[in-house]
Amino acid sequence: MIDILKERKKQVMTIGTDNQELVCDTKSTAGSVSQRACVFCGSRVVLYPIADALHLIHGPIGCAAYTWDIRGALSSGPQLHRLSFSTDLGEKDVVFGGEPKLYKALCELIDAYKPKAAFVYSTCIVGVIGDDVEAICKKVSLEKGLDVLPVMAEGFKGTKKDGYKAACLALSKLIGTDTEYVAPPFSINILGDFNLAGEYWMLNEYYKQMGVNIISCLTGDGRVDDIRKAHKASLNVVQCSGSMMSLAKEMKEKYGIPFIKVSYFGIEDMSDALYEVARFFDNKDFMDNARLLVSEQLQELIPALLPYKKDLAGKKAAIYVGGAFKAISLVKALRLIGMETTVVGSQTGNDDDYQLLKKLCDLGTIIVDDSNPNELSDFVKQTGAHLFIGGVKERPIAHKIGIGFCDHNHERKEALAGYEGMLNFAKEVHASVMSPVWKFIKK
Amino acid sequence: MEKLPYLTERKSFVATRNACKLCAPLGASLVYKGIEGCVPLIHGSQGCATYIRRYIISHFREPVDIASSNFSEETTIFGGGGNLSVAINNVTNQYKPKVIGIASTCLSETIGEDVDGMIRDIRAKNSHDDVTLISASTPSYRGSHIDGFHTAVLAVVEKIAQKGDVDGGLNLFPGMISPADIRYLKEVLYQYGIENSLLPDYSDSLDNPTWDTYHRIPEGGTPISDIKKMGSAKASIEFGRLHGVAVDKHQCATASSWLEKNLEVPATILPLPIGVNLTDRFIDTLNSIYNIETPEYITKERGRLIDSYIDGHKYVFGKRVVVYGDEDFVVSMAAFLDEIGVEVILVASGGKNNTMKREIEALCPEKGSSTAVHDDIDFEHISEFCHDHTPDLLIGNSKGYYIARELEIPLIRVGFPVHDRFGGQRILHVGYRGAQQLYDTIVNAIIEQKQRLSPVGYKYI
Numbered sequence: 001m002i003d004i005l006k007e008r009k010k011q012v013m014t015i016g017t018d019n020q021e022l023v024c025d026t027k028s029t030a031g032s033v034s035q036r037a038c039v040f041c042g043s044r045v046v047l048y049p050i051a052d053a054l055h056l057i058h059g060p061i062g063c064a065a066y067t068w069d070i071r072g073a074l075s076s077g078p079q080l081h082r083l084s085f086s087t088d089l090g091e092k093d094v095v096f097g098g099e100p101k102l103y104k105a106l107c108e109l110i111d112a113y114k115p116k117a118a119f120v121y122s123t124c125i126v127g128v129i130g131d132d133v134e135a136i137c138k139k140v141s142l143e144k145g146l147d148v149l150p151v152m153a154e155g156f157k158g159t160k161k162d163g164y165k166a167a168c169l170a171l172s173k174l175i176g177t178d179t180e181y182v183a184p185p186f187s188i189n190i191l192g193d194f195n196l197a198g199e200y201w202m203l204n205e206y207y208k209q210m211g212v213n214i215i216s217c218l219t220g221d222g223r224v225d226d227i228r229k230a231h232k233a234s235l236n237v238v239q240c241s242g243s244m245m246s247l248a249k250e251m252k253e254k255y256g257i258p259f260i261k262v263s264y265f266g267i268e269d270m271s272d273a274l275y276e277v278a279r280f281f282d283n284k285d286f287m288d289n290a291r292l293l294v295s296e297q298l299q300e301l302i303p304a305l306l307p308y309k310k311d312l313a314g315k316k317a318a319i320y321v322g323g324a325f326k327a328i329s330l331v332k333a334l335r336l337i338g339m340e341t342t343v344v345g346s347q348t349g350n351d352d353d354y355q356l357l358k359k360l361c362d363l364g365t366i367i368v369d370d371s372n373p374n375e376l377s378d379f380v381k382q383t384g385a386h387l388f389i390g391g392v393k394e395r396p397i398a399h400k401i402g403i404g405f406c407d408h409n410h411e412r413k414e415a416l417a418g419y420e421g422m423l424n425f426a427k428e429v430h431a432s433v434m435s436p437v438w439k440f441i442k443k
Numbered sequence: 444m445e446k447l448p449y450l451t452e453r454k455s456f457v458a459t460r461n462a463c464k465l466c467a468p469l470g471a472s473l474v475y476k477g478i479e480g481c482v483p484l485i486h487g488s489q490g491c492a493t494y495i496r497r498y499i500i501s502h503f504r505e506p507v508d509i510a511s512s513n514f515s516e517e518t519t520i521f522g523g524g525g526n527l528s529v530a531i532n533n534v535t536n537q538y539k540p541k542v543i544g545i546a547s548t549c550l551s552e553t554i555g556e557d558v559d560g561m562i563r564d565i566r567a568k569n570s571h572d573d574v575t576l577i578s579a580s581t582p583s584y585r586g587s588h589i590d591g592f593h594t595a596v597l598a599v600v601e602k603i604a605q606k607g608d609v610d611g612g613l614n615l616f617p618g619m620i621s622p623a624d625i626r627y628l629k630e631v632l633y634q635y636g637i638e639n640s641l642l643p644d645y646s647d648s649l650d651n652p653t654w655d656t657y658h659r660i661p662e663g664g665t666p667i668s669d670i671k672k673m674g675s676a677k678a679s680i681e682f683g684r685l686h687g688v689a690v691d692k693h694q695c696a697t698a699s700s701w702l703e704k705n706l707e708v709p710a711t712i713l714p715l716p717i718g719v720n721l722t723d724r725f726i727d728t729l730n731s732i733y734n735i736e737t738p739e740y741i742t743k744e745r746g747r748l749i750d751s752y753i754d755g756h757k758y759v760f761g762k763r764v765v766v767y768g769d770e771d772f773v774v775s776m777a778a779f780l781d782e783i784g785v786e787v788i789l790v791a792s793g794g795k796n797n798t799m800k801r802e803i804e805a806l807c808p809e810k811g812s813s814t815a816v817h818d819d820i821d822f823e824h825i826s827e828f829c830h831d832h833t834p835d836l837l838i839g840n841s842k843g844y845y846i847a848r849e850l851e852i853p854l855i856r857v858g859f860p861v862h863d864r865f866g867g868q869r870i871l872h873v874g875y876r877g878a879q880q881l882y883d884t885i886v887n888a889i890i891e892q893k894q895r896l897s898p899v900g901y902k903y904i
Contacts, residue, residue: 027513027515030513030527031512031533033492037493038488038491039488040488041490056458060584061465062583066465069845079444083447083461084461084462085460088459090584094549101457105458112454124487125549128554156550157516374508396505
């Protein structure tokens, strides 16, 4: 019998057994060892890839130290985002206030590194000690003549999702500030791709082949000046909807830019992401180009996947990732290589995503929101999964109980999106599931 | 793709650029992982626990469950007593722990939480009598991870150690070292036949074999009974925290000095035993406490080490090296390098410690007087120093890799964290055997670099 905290019982369901409505969007239970992080983390992961901006974390050292250059978000140009700047508040600052330090730190860093804009993240204690971060940002912005954007990311003020919102709020202040830009026809923005292991570069290539122009990617390989122009796009294409939906909605309201939700993981979803853009522009050339691109890609990919599929047929997988929309693509991608999903969950999925998962997954699949190591290991064991897909914190759970693991977190260094990504995914899953080392584990 | 930004102008910054330290609750969490049946609980926002877990997991590659009291906006306004109580309930129900080790955070300390008072309230309600609750004050704005580590060791001892009849055992506080180091120290004491209480002992709990089923609390850790009897030990040896003095009042007390002052257990505080000289000091201390000779097994290990020093001495002599990491670690590493003829051009730590210079001069008789010693330094300043002084080698954790890469020099990965290689938990630093491994690694890195830069591919050195 799986031991689930009573506060969490409504956040777990099994398809076909207990078709209860899954409760999500709640705060984590104290003491449950949630796999989630905090508001700061949410804002930091979204804004981090903006490579020519200064990212200054206002608070004691921990928050900056733990987020220094860990994301696989690549930049084709500047690398300023890979430096970790902190006001490193000490005891005296906590007593007397951190504003003077913040002001001085910002001015010095802006003078030395000449960023295109600065993001200032306020962490847990900043509000408590009474620092007015917004006022300091305003002051420095006027003095230095560049955008200094406060990101109100106090860790305790909600969940990681609230951090996404804080990041979107900062982004929306930049968007629309380039008033002179004239966009080429058929221009889009990509929202919610972070160019992990160069994934955005692949997508950019696909869309370019179709004839579609990308104005700005939010925020993979991100540049401040591109973000300023983002309001000129005809369409926002949103991946990782959990992080970027609030911005897409705001841009629709403010600039009348419609949006579509896509995913770039797996063949079906990747191809749909291209077709839908062609359909949106109602452009036959784009559709023809997309079809040609997809068929060329698949001609190579499908035979290349066969040997992996042969070995993996019938194997079972458990998925626990940040957002549930990604989980949906993963279920489909696993099917493509012959694997079934027995457990699927996420840290911050919403009701829509979970409803889709319920429809998509087989009878007996466990769906879970905001899980913890105890539950996850029990689910994996109970369903006999051969593979766990998750992030750094899930890896040792899988390995310790002797099953394979695929890293699908924002720290990964392998591209998993697009057609090349699908092949990488199959290779990685295969390398883990088929390794002979599991023979040393007593089953 | 451009290079990482690098400033050619030399100036100081108010901001920390690429911190060469971590925060205090991380150190405390490691200590709690080294107590049998203990679950760490961080009293603050969910992120603190998750970030620290991720950071520790990526080094040890082991499951590391750390609970959080999960502050919300209301908690921050009205206090975290309720959350702490719920968290303790939930951890107790899920994990059935013997101990819950609570570490405070910048948030809980800033709003003035009295965790000890909360624990008393929970106790008064008579709940969880069978669970020992420990709390350490570890706000991120005070000190670094190594301060959090020592603060937690002290908190555990203060809470649990009891006075009893002197039993001849030894208390050993090894400091923040690797599981392999702890295993080695236990082996040495076993060779001596000395009964001991070693705290913290995460040699198993953070380096376990695989399991049939998931273990909520990994095996291993110092048993509570061992900590209890620390008050009746014959003596204590503590590594690190040489100064005892220093930057602020919170660093004064250490576990061994507390035991000496309060329970009359004589304390010897030693630098981490890295290299021959510092390991000799540890071994001599053991010999004099117990009035016995060094076991032959250990003497032979020392002999082989010195033999290898002689074989390889020319390769390392005069090599210019930069060492960085926590204060305890860099001081001993510098002493080891000094004794093999390496010129340590910079000893750097992100922690604040105004006694490091003095310690380096005392422990590095060869070249220590010309070593630059910087506490409270960040990686960008270390990088600038390296660009200006072009060392042959860097020695420290993974986070300095970008400097070594830029300068095209080897990085010897030691200490914590090692996030870009496997086996961080198995790196042996202490004792004669640790020095042997370090020595071989360093000599070979130098030879490899020489081979790499040579137009001739010699395969016979």
